[in-house]
Amino acid sequence: NAGVMQNPRHLVRRRGQEARLRCSPMKGHSHVYWYRQLPEEGLKFMVYLQKENIIDESGMPKERFSAEFPKEGPSILRIQQVVRGDSAAYFCASSPPGQGAGYTFGSGTRLTVV
């Protein structure tokens, strides 16, 4: 089992560009969670998705951020018109149905906006 796979590991974008972060859950897992970690801070919940459904997006900024988890393929966190404040590490985690507790994080995508 390859674990939760995230790519790219590092992403550099200029202000105003779009950033797409991908997350492939562990085999057999159909629930995905995205967190953001600013430098020297803890992780902050962004969104919880199941296949083709957004279950809880209470941590997502109202504008420019969106997430999806299609029937086929990885989950995508999309940030439009990036700003310097979006620079952070974005971590994805996954779990099987009914087992939200104790999920495992992927290695993260470190987004730098220049």
Place this chain on the structure above:
Amino acid sequence: GENVEQHPSTLSVQEGDSAVIKCTYSDSASNYFPWYKQELGKRPQLIIDIRSNVGEKKDQRIAVTLNKTAKHFSLHITETQPEDSAVYFCAASLGPGTYKYIFGTGTRLKVLA
């Protein structure tokens, strides 16, 4: 809003000594408390967790205690080793389920050889 406070922010101990990290939470509905270890530039790794119906849990050199009445939970590492050096985060589940966590701000533990 709900929050988790974590102390201390930095902790230095001599190899072989014990380390204790403390957290308090505010959401009375929290019922799951994981602890994560994060090495520099790496992903957070779950090291131990505890549910609200248990007061203490131990796994080799690591133990966690929970006081639901006081809304306190603590991580105890005994016989510390240099490889224990990392940032440790406590977390508490938020709301009625266990899928959403609120994290503390982290403790940077340094074990001195």
